[in-house]
Amino acid sequence: LYIIGDSTVRNGTGGQMGWGDPLVNEFDPTRITVINRAIGGRSSRTFLTEGRWDAVMAHLKPGDFVLMQFGHNDGGKLNDERCRASIKGTGNESEDIVRITDKQPETVHTYGWYLRKYITDTKAKGATPIVVSLIPRNIWKDGKIGRADGSHGGWAKQVAQQEKIPFIDFNNLLARRYESIGQEQTAALFAGKDHTHTGPAGAAFNALEMTKAIRTLPGCDLGKALLPADLWIPSIFSDHMVLQRGVAIPVWGRAAAGAEVKVSISGKQAVAKADEQGNWKTSIDALDTPGPHLMQVSTAGVIREFKDVLIGEVWLCSGQSNMDFTLAKTAKRSFSGVTDWEKEVAAANHPQLRMFTAEWTMAEFPQRDVSGSWQVCSLKTVGDFSAVAYYFGRGIQENLKV
Known part of the structure; x- marks a missing residue:
């Protein structure tokens, strides 16, 4: 699953967090890899013109999913110090400009055109596109959160319907949830006095709501990969x-x-x-x-x-390559294998010695879970045990009689 969007989806500013990062923890890592490629300050236009979409496309493959949310940065002038606004609406209008930022020519399209570009490219790769309307801002009037049905939220829905792809109306979904908990609790979800960007608590709140929406999304199998x-x-x-x-x-x-x-x-x-x-x-x-x-x-x-x-x-054995060095030489770790490892493996019948090995992975943020399982020490399993951890465990077992 690739997630693309702006700072409300992924945020590097202190005290702020987008919903895309905690959403990673809602998926089963043994069933799907979630990569959050959203970045602050980008619009549907600049995510494309900066080459960020090309970077996603280079790795996208059949069976993958793309979750896209844009809109917060798509307003404003087409040619200013940021050059990120798209033309309003979902039509095929365009405007040729020479950017004042770098003096380069560019043809600017509508918000809907850019979404269709991402959708068409995703389908061409055999992957599933999912359009998400932008999260609402913490701005209230007469006890109600402002919606974006008449602008980017409505345009996102229109494009998704036209392209016959899954759509999550996150704008209205979250607005209703915020209203249900009230202004005071909603304010606590946002970063300080910021009315657009959530803090960690708000990101987790929004991610949980996104999880519920994905789980019940018609005609989409992404929910099967959730925990x-x-x-x-x-x-x-x-x-x-x-x-x-x-x-x-x-x-x-x-x-x-x-x-x-x-x-x-x-x-x-x-x-x-x-x-x-x-x-x-x-x-x-x-x-x-x-x-x-x-x-x-x-x-x-x-x-x-x-x-x-x-x-x-129970002991935690952590380290680098020295701790990863396995008892036997294996296909995954051909560099491993202790002296006379064949004899060590042949004698390793210790059913009360168990090991949980966390699989190799990397992540930008702390994860809720790791892939792995407990293995009973036997001739079939011990070869993949960390050699240091194995000998340490044997020593504990012999000395403490456990």
Whole structure:
């Protein structure tokens, strides 16, 4: 999924954040990669003329999605110190200018023309375009948030209908949500006195609303890549996991807003209630019995079970290539392999030693989850274990008898 847009979608100014960044965390990283290519100050026109769309197109492939939101920077004069405004409307009008910024000629088109350009290019790549109307500003009149139905919001909807593609009326959707929580709470979502740009809380709020819209978007499969709406638990909780002995065990995740979530293991139980954003967290009293145990997490008829759970020592092993160096030479890590690694692997039958390895990835912001799962140490799995972590775990096991 590629996201394109302006600073209300991605923002590098301190204290401000666009909805595109927290939206990344709403998707299952094992099912889709989300890349936010929106950038502050850009319009439907300048995102194209600066070559930013070409950079997206260079990587776009069949089955991908493009989520586009423009409009906030499309107003104003066509030829000024920013040269970013588009012609109003959705027609095919154009105007030839020589930009005062760099003395270069340019043919300026309508807002709708630029959206159709992105849509046509996306379809040509076998990908799915999704048009999003611009988020509303925090400007009220007679108890109502101002809408953009008569301008860029309405034009975006018109283009999407003409092109027969998915459309999210974010402008009206968010306006209704802001009105439902009132002016005071809405103001807290924006960055200081800014009426256009949200802060982190507002970005998360908007991203959650976008998630709901994507999940119910007719004729679009993007919602299938979202994390479950009923009950989501981080991948660190899985079959064969090890939980720390002697301390309260934290468990957390997402569920429907206000839902009660129950966590149980070996007769001990804890209950949590999901907040307005669906987040919940609880803890189970300390356990010392090694196991194996069965953990259950349930809410509203949905149950997640984790089998073969052990209670013991949990250590975080972090580093660079030295920690990534695996016990055996593998296809992914041909540079690895300890001395006589074949003998080490052949003798590595330690079912009570488990390892969770976070997959290689990179992100611009902290992520809610990582890809990975717990693996039981065996002749088949140990080759991919970090060599340092493996020997450290063996030492802990031998010394503490866990």
